[in-house]
Amino acid sequence: MTILVVVEHDRGSLAAATLEAMAAARRVAADLATDVSALTLGAAADAVASVLAEHGADTVHQVHHDLLADYGPEAWGEAVAQAVRALQPAAVVACGTDRGNEVMAQAAARLGAALVVNCNTIEVSAAGDATAQWTITRSRWGGSLLERCTLVAPVKLLTVTHHVFEASTSPGAGSVLPLPVELEAWLARTVVAERVERAAGVTLSTAPLVVGGGRGVGSAEGFASLEELAGVLGGVVGCSRAVTNNGWRNHTDQVGQTGTRIAPDLYMACGISGAIQHWVGAMASKQILAINTDPEANMVTKADYAVIGDLHAVVPAITNEIRRRRAQA
Amino acid sequence: MRVLVCVKRVPAPGAKINITADGQAVDTAYLAFTTSPHEECAVEEAVRLIEAHGGESTALTLGPGDAEEQLRYAASIGVDKCVLLPIDSDGSTGGDWDPQRTSDAITTAIQGIEAADGAFDLILFGNESADSGNFQVGIRVAHGLSRPMVNGIKGIELGNGGVRARRESETGVEVYVLPLPAVLGVKEGINLPRYPTLKGRLASKKVALHVVCPSGVVGGQQMITLVQTAEKASTTVVLGHGPDAAPAVVDLLEELGLLK
Numbered sequence: 150m151t152i153l154v155v156v157e158h159d160r161g162s163l164a165a166a167t168l169e170a171m172a173a174a175r176r177v178a179a180d181l182a183t184d185v186s187a188l189t190l191g192a193a194a195d196a197v198a199s200v201l202a203e204h205g206a207d208t209v210h211q212v213h214h215d216l217l218a219d220y221g222p223e224a225w226g227e228a229v230a231q232a233v234r235a236l237q238p239a240a241v242v243a244c245g246t247d248r249g250n251e252v253m254a255q256a257a258a259r260l261g262a263a264l265v266v267n268c269n270t271i272e273v274s275a276a277g278d279a280t281a282q283w284t285i286t287r288s289r290w291g292g293s294l295l296e297r298c299t300l301v302a303p304v305k306l307l308t309v310t311h312h313v314f315e316a317s318t319s320p321g322a323g324s325v326l327p328l329p330v331e332l333e334a335w336l337a338r339t340v341v342a343e344r345v346e347r348a349a350g351v352t353l354s355t356a357p358l359v360v361g362g363g364r365g366v367g368s369a370e371g372f373a374s375l376e377e378l379a380g381v382l383g384g385v386v387g388c389s390r391a392v393t394n395n396g397w398r399n400h401t402d403q404v405g406q407t408g409t410r411i412a413p414d415l416y417m418a419c420g421i422s423g424a425i426q427h428w429v430g431a432m433a434s435k436q437i438l439a440i441n442t443d444p445e446a447n448m449v450t451k452a453d454y455a456v457i458g459d460l461h462a463v464v465p466a467i468t469n470e471i472r473r474r475r476a477q478a
Numbered sequence: 479m480r481v482l483v484c485v486k487r488v489p490a491p492g493a494k495i496n497i498t499a500d501g502q503a504v505d506t507a508y509l510a511f512t513t514s515p516h517e518e519c520a521v522e523e524a525v526r527l528i529e530a531h532g533g534e535s536t537a538l539t540l541g542p543g544d545a546e547e548q549l550r551y552a553a554s555i556g557v558d559k560c561v562l563l564p565i566d567s568d569g570s571t572g573g574d575w576d577p578q579r580t581s582d583a584i585t586t587a588i589q590g591i592e593a594a595d596g597a598f599d600l601i602l603f604g605n606e607s608a609d610s611g612n613f614q615v616g617i618r619v620a621h622g623l624s625r626p627m628v629n630g631i632k633g634i635e636l637g638n639g640g641v642r643a644r645r646e647s648e649t650g651v652e653v654y655v656l657p658l659p660a661v662l663g664v665k666e667g668i669n670l671p672r673y674p675t676l677k678g679r680l681a682s683k684k685v686a687l688h689v690v691c692p693s694g695v696v697g698g699q700q701m702i703t704l705v706q707t708a709e710k711a712s713t714t715v716v717l718g719h720g721p722d723a724a725p726a727v728v729d730l731l732e733e734l735g736l737l738k
């Protein structure tokens with residue numbers, strides 16, 4: 150009764166999130182006194198077996214099939230379902246990324262089994278016993294609320310919340326075994342057909358500095374001073390949903406539950422009230438500076454630093470001060 | 479063509495999400511309700527598809543009877559028909575159904591509608607519901623109907639008897655080409671939803687509401703209680719007031735090594 154980890158990769162390139170799922174699986178396996186195995190889909194992923202062994206995989210099951218040469222939610226979900234029927238694991242764990250949740254939901258639908266996504270803690274009582282109780286804490290509302298739930302199912306299908314379990318090494322035996330699957334040709338209907346690669350560069354999710362603007366910016370043109378500040382600091386501009394809803398900026402700039410999660414060294418939140426759905430997208434920032442006319446705004450009371458005042462005066466003053474000091478240096 | 483869009487009624491909390499004393503629900507005493515944002519965009523997309531290609535759009539929700547409000551919103555921006563699956567008609571609280579039960583009930587309801595009125599060419603869901611975030615109902619429904627499904631979609635184009643669907647990945651954009659009938663999970667950002675006009679709002683009141691009693695088999699995930707997240711205690715250092723605070727801000731940037 151192994152704990153099986155579904156390995157996420159893109160044409161052979163391992164998603165680091167998988168190693169978080171490995172760490173979670175090792176904990177559950179320890180509670181149940183069992184081992185950890187990993188499942189890789191597609192020949193391109195064969196090469197990651199050694200990394201999986203370093204992170205605790207005692208067995209790596211490798212599935213080879215033409216339909217798995219690239220990602221496809223239905224083909225991947227069907228392959229996972231067949232692997233579950235063949236290997237009868239106690240639990241199957243993936244990381245709760247877009248693909249992780251999607252593949253596990255496809256597999257769960259095929260197995261007619263429950264799936265609990267975005268788990269933060271997994272407790273198993275009466276270990277090793279068929280009557281073991283599985284009690285889980287999971288993320289709701291994009292992480293701003295938690296749910297405790299029970300999971301009753303012959304095989305426990307789980308994904309773990311991204312960035313909750315820390316990846317760590319712990320050598321496993323890493324024996325490699327081929328696992329045959331039968332995939333029908335029509336599953337090709339949801340395999341990636343084309344892709345457009347993005348030019349490399351700083352993005353909202355990776356930028357070291359984000360200058361965010363909210364309803365307080367007042368208009369699309371009002372963002373010019375935020376652009377300028379971000380420009381002199383090599384950062385990028387983000388925004389709240391009030392801004393995208395008003396059509397002032399593109400949704401790709403939106404920070405929050407239904408936008409992008411940011412984690413810069415500094416987030417400068419200008420004219421943003423700090424609604425919980427915005428906050429969950431910004432809270433991984435190392436430092437937060439709020440610029441707001443309202444000293445009681447949630448963004449201000451939760452921030453590390455604040456300037457109380459009109460952003461239209463404060464933001465250009467900061468840019469000027471930076472230019473002044475640089476000119477002196 | 480026929481398009482179905484499945485939406486969920488969710489509360490719209492502000493600075494904090496409070497829970498009821500029994501821990502079973504979000505305390506909505508002082509909250510407004512809204513359509514889950516991804517689905518708000520799915521509704522807009524359904525209306526645009528019908529505007530471009532002709533046909534009929536339907537909005538469906540499983541939820542408390544009050545979720546009629548979200549169906550009326552969909553109708554006010556142009557959806558033609560509304561289907562409500564009320565989960566509180568038996569006098570229960572109307573609390574969330576688990577994802578297996580929800581998808582079972584929605585699948586059965588869709589099969590009933592399709593048997594009477596013909597198949598939907600496209601069924602849209604939100605990528606995940608804003609509140610419970612189980613990331614699976616649309617996928618389970620698609621499987622129940624034996625239709626292709628891709629989640630996380632930020633672009634839809636119809637043509638050649640199929641649908642081209644785009645989604646963002648870490649490295650760029652992935653394109654999927656699905657045959658119809660198909661199911662897609664939509665993400666916010668696919669479009670900018672219009673605001674309902676007064677005329678639309680008035681018209682939405684006249685749209686017939688088709689009520690179907692939902693039935694679904696209870697699944698293996700059962701909530702015990704909701705729990706608040708631990709809040710990190712913070713003390714805010716006020717660097718100053720107005721533009722005079724600029725030097726203090728730039729000192730901070732220097733300190734943080736951001737002023738290269």
Ligand SMILES: Cc1cc2nc3c(=O)[nH]c(=O)nc-3n(C[C@H](O)[C@H](O)[C@H](O)COP(=O)(O)OP(=O)(O)OC[C@H]3O[C@@H](n4cnc5c(N)ncnc54)[C@H](O)[C@@H]3O)c2cc1C
Pocket residue numbers: 362363364365366388389390391392403404405406407408409419420421422423424425426427430440441442443446458459460461488489490491492512514515608
């Ligand atoms: C399910 C759901 C998901 C959501 N997802 C997201 C999401 O992903 N991201 C997101 O951002 N929101 C999201 N929201 C919306 C969120 O609840 C808030 O409505 C939104 O974040 C508010 O944006 P805001 O702070 O810009 O506007 P407001 O709340 O209106 O705040 C404006 C702020 O600007 C300040 N201000 C005004 N003028 C000035 C000035 N001249 N100078 C300085 N300060 C000024 C005001 O004091 C105020 O604090 C979601 C909502 C729901 C229901």
